[in-house]
Amino acid sequence: MKLPPFDYRAPRSMDEVLSLLAEHGGDAKVIAGGQSLVPLLALRMARPAVVVDIGRVPGLGExxxxxxxxxxxxxxxxxxxxxxxxxxxxxxxxxxxxxxxxxxxxxxxxxxxxxxxxxxxxxxxxxxxxxxxxxxxxxxxxxxxxxxxxxxxxxxxxxxxxxxxxxxxxxxxPIAAPRTGGCFDEVARRHGDFAIAGVATQVRLDEHGRIEDARIVLIGVSDVPLRRSKAEQLLRGQVPTAAVFDAAADAAAADLAPAPDLHGSSAYRVHLARVVVRRALDKAAQRAETA
Ligand SMILES: Cc1cc2nc3c(=O)[nH]c(=O)nc-3n(C[C@H](O)[C@H](O)[C@H](O)COP(=O)(O)OP(=O)(O)OC[C@H]3O[C@@H](n4cnc5c(N)ncnc54)[C@H](O)[C@@H]3O)c2cc1C
The missing domain is CATH 3.30.465.10 (Uridine Diphospho-n-acetylenolpyruvylglucosamine Reductase; domain 3)
Incomplete structure (x- = not known):
């Protein structure tokens, strides 16, 4: 589908970018890689009068x-x-x-x-x-x-x-502390598709091998990435065992109400959320032991 018409600007400095945004406000959109904005333009989900390309601004890619x-x-x-x-x-x-x-x-x-x-x-x-x-x-x-x-x-x-x-x-x-392991796990219909459900987990172990800190954030189950603080709390201070991870995965998947769509029902997404949390916690803890 053809893109709607817009004025394309490619300034060479951040000051110019910012003055264009100040001048045009909601009628302007930044374009970076274009991998989301261009589809939005094609689908007419975005109709900016001005597109401001930040790709030529020096120092932004470091x-x-x-x-x-x-x-x-x-x-x-x-x-x-x-x-x-x-x-x-x-x-x-x-x-x-x-x-x-x-x-x-x-x-x-x-x-x-x-x-x-x-x-x-x-x-x-x-x-x-x-x-x-x-x-x-x-x-x-x-x-x-x-x-x-x-x-x-x-x-x-x-x-x-x-x-x-x-x-x-x-x-x-933030830089990860020693004895910290992370794991991102997700389920998608095909490799490269957006996840139906997924999770970012990170586990930090103390010198006795107990979980000092844990982070769990789900994707695909809400309109924002969703931090699961209760599940994290269950993990803190515990020795990483299958039972502890089972309980945390249950807590992470509790009270979710994802919207169904053609990729999966609400119940299927909740099920996947539990599965990926459980898998990712195992891997994150293993990685923390050797980090
Ligand atoms: C087929 C396909 C599959 C994809 N699969 C995935 C996937 O599995 N997971 C995933 O995370 N993403 C996926 N993407 C999206 C991809 O990661 C995009 O690159 C990303 O979402 C947007 O980055 P961009 O630099 O292309 O931003 P753009 O498309 O240039 O911009 C996206 C939005 O962010 C705004 N924006 C961009 N940069 C700035 C800035 N510096 N300041 C203020 N606003 C800014 C723009 O105005 C626009 O509204 C997929 C894209 C495609 C086409």
Whole structure:
């Protein structure tokens, strides 16, 4: 399907990006990798008058360590995060999640900032950001830079805390402590499809092998990535055993009410949520033992 007409702008600096967003407000849309925006345009689910391409702004595609975090510039390609030794070493949960996004061609174009800003409830990166207490750095011409906790950022279906005149410039992922293991697991109809249900888990063990901290965030079962705090609480202080993980998986899948669609009924999604949590906890704990 042909795209609707729009004015395409490709500024060379962040200041220019921000002044275009300030000028056009809700009539402007940032384009990063285009892997979600272009389909939205084709389907007429987005009708911006102006599309602002941030791909030519220097310095937005860097991955670096800063102050206990791995900082992904907004234009960091998903493929770059997937293959980065820095990410593999310091944010293993993100490295685990990246290959589950679509297909290689999509990850070579799609960006970390784009998938976070797009906030699809079945997307992997927002769940990782929420599980790890990542921070999203946003800038606007009027108010400068602000940092938004992932817990505040994802507000609804394709809806975030970003204002119309703001752009994401960085996503900051905390570096995993020693004895921390992560696992992203999901079920999709075909490899590369969006997950029907999935989970980001991370487990940190203390020196006695007990679970010091645990994170569980589900995707595909709500209109936002869903943190399962009660299940996490059940895990803290426990020796990682099958019974403990069974109880946590039950708690993680309790009280869910996902909407049914052509990929699965509500009950099927709840069932899958329990299955992936159970599997992922096992793997995360195993990885924590050797981390
Ligand atoms: C066939 C197919 C399969 C896919 N499968 C998956 C999957 O399994 N899992 C998954 O997570 N994703 C999947 N995707 C989406 C992919 O990950 C996208 O790359 C991602 O969602 C958006 O990143 P982008 O850089 O392409 O953003 P764009 O498409 O350029 O933008 C998406 C939205 O975010 C906004 N935006 C982008 N960057 C910024 C910024 N810096 N500041 C403010 N707003 C911004 C745009 O205005 C737009 O509203 C799939 C896409 C396709 C086409």
């Amino acid at each position: 991955l670096e360590v800063d102050d206990g975090t791995v900082v992904a510039g907004a234009m960091t390609r998903e493929h770059a995060a997937e293959t980065s030794p820095l990410v593999r070493q310091h944010v293993p949960l993100l490295a685990d999640a990246m290959p589950l996004i679509g297909h290689p061609a999509i990850r070579c174009r799609g960006t970390v900032g784009g998938t976070i800003a797009h906030a699809d409830p079945a997307a992997e990166a927002p769940a990782v950001a929420l599980a790890l207490d990542a921070e999203i750095v946003a800038r606007s011409a009027a108010r400068g830079t602000r940092t938004i906790a992932a817990a505040e950022f994802f507000q609804g279906f394709l809806t975030t805390a970003l204002e119309e005149d703001e752009a994401v410039t960085q996503v900051r992922f």
